[in-house]
Amino acid sequence: MVKPQIWVWRGEFTGNIKMQNEDNWKLLEDSYTSFILEYAQMANETKADIFCIGTELETFVDNRPEYWFDLINKVKSVYQGKLTYAANWNEFDRTPFWGELDYVGIDAYFPVSQSKTPTMEECLEGWKSHKKGITETQKTYKKPILFTEFGYRSVDYSGKRPWISDRDMDQVNLEAxxxxxxxxxxxxxxxxxxxxxxxxxxxxxxxxxxxxxxFMFTPQNKPTEAIIRRHYSLN
Structure with missing residues (x-):
């Protein structure tokens, strides 16, 4: 999957990007279209299996839905593979254009446990309500669910707010x-x-x-790497 992303000054959340007037919205849209179509063409040339049209752009999608439908049509004119969008975990259930894409894409940082060292049982229980919402969206659009991002830090309280990347959270917890x-x-x-x-x-x-x-997200050279390897090797 080719997945272009915007990184915002001072690490601000991309989901909060919002223009204050119509001229600036148009400026953003024109710039974003140029950005995405360049990568879409590259993805097509390299025969990438999947192309992701955006990542966690919640407010942009909420405020300018018509733009996104038009962008999808433009992407389809230059890229012949499968399409998705990487919706944040608390955004996916109101993303309006899943019917135009091949996958419902979710960055799966759902909170699943409040514990310092979450147990398997706690996490399984924590997933139940989230899975219900995911299943409902899947049934509505009849599209497969793709986790465009998933992972947890090897740190205390890793299941509480899995999206947090603050480096002052530095207590290594491989079991979590x-x-x-x-x-x-x-x-x-x-x-x-x-x-x-x-x-x-x-x-x-x-x-x-x-x-x-x-204590950061990567599972590389940690026990979790073996868990991931085992599941993907069975696929």
Missing amino acids: QNNTTQALFETFWDEDWFAGGFVWKWFINHDEVGGEEN
């Missing part, structure tokens, strides 16, 4: 990462409507990243 990750696989992996997902965050320099002293 293991349990949250395993619970996600047990909840979704065997569903026939689940298309799989993309791990956040995986680096190309494998031997130089992660490790059992690392």
Whole structure:
């Protein structure tokens, strides 16, 4: 999957991007169209299986839905593969254009446990209400569900607010990462409507990243890597 992303100054959340007048909305739309179509053409040339038209742009989608339908048509004119959009976990159920895409894409940072070291049982229970909403969306649009991002930090309270990347949260907790990750696989992996997902965050320099002293998202060179490998090797 080719997945272009916007990174906002000072790390502000992309979902909050909002223009204050029509001229600025048009400026954003024209710029974003040019940005996305360039990557779509590249994805087509490289025969990428999936192209993602945007990532966690909640307010942009809410305020300018017509633009997104038009953008999808433009992308389809240059890219011949499958399409998705990476909706944030609290955005996907009101994203209006799933019917025009091939996958319902979700960045799956759903809160599943309030515990310092969440147990498997707690995480499985925490997934129940979220899974209900995901299933309802899947039935509405009759599209497979794709986790455009999924992953947990190897840190205390990893299931409480899984989207948090603050570096002052530095208490390494490998068990927390293991349990949250395993619970996600047990909840979704065997569903026939689940298309799989993309791990956040995986680096190309494998031997130089992660490790059992690392408290960030990557599962590389941590026990969680074996959990992921086991499930993907069965697919």
